[in-house]
Amino acid sequence: MRVQFCGVRGSTPAPGPDFVRYGGHTSCVALAHDGDGLGPTLVLDAGTGLRRLSAHLGDQPFRGTLLLTHLHWDHVQGLPFFAGGDREGAQVRLLLPAEDEHTDAGTLLARMMSPPFFPIGPHQLRGDWQFGLVPDDTFVAEGFTVLVREVPHKGGRTMGFRVSDDHSSVAYIPDHCPTALGPGPAGIGEYHEAALELARDVDLLIHDAHLRAEEVEAEGFFGHAAAEYAVGLGALAGARRVALFHHRPDRDDREVDRTVCRFAGSPVPVIGAAEETTLAL
Ligand SMILES: [Zn+2]
């Protein structure tokens, strides 16, 4: 499996010279089967980083699935700017979490993407787009097996995904507020069953590292986790590597470096997710 970070930032984009190494685009991770020549076919979240994926598709239209963890701006705003998907020949299945039993996926998405907030609605994207809801449990998308678990966050339902193929596995939990379930052993959140299940023995855990441990008390109400929690979860669940993700928009390159350096002696290798990096698992 190849994991391509297209956007790693949380909350809102962070452009400028102090943000070039880790990148300023918001959450988007593209997955490809190594060696099949098709490029990424399963995309996790549609933050502004989604624009970057088009460049990698060349003149090919995107054919695959977009899977959204939740509907906050930093996870959907790239959608109408996804040139690879918004073109003739594109075949896109977009799945998002249900908010209630009555609202279908297209209607839900149109709440943020329709006039007067945006010039067009989701159904006006070119190509063949299908809108649906993320299944509650395990399903298969683009040849990957996806395990879905709801995780605590803030304001709307939020999912985490564990994606695997015959060779490797990745857990993707970009927005997570584990303190909502209790302080846990270190006061930075509970290592609860859903999180452990998602991260169990994965090759790579991509996790919310919006905060540092000492910021949780004052800023935990924003709905995010500390980098220390991400690494703690990875160690407890047997993950082989942890990628700190969803960097705060005011955390410039040097500050992200400082966060990553905290884990130099960690039993689990820790990296800071950086835009335009591709990992082969
Ligand atoms: Zn977010």
Ligand SMILES: [Zn+2]
């Ligand atoms: Zn969020």
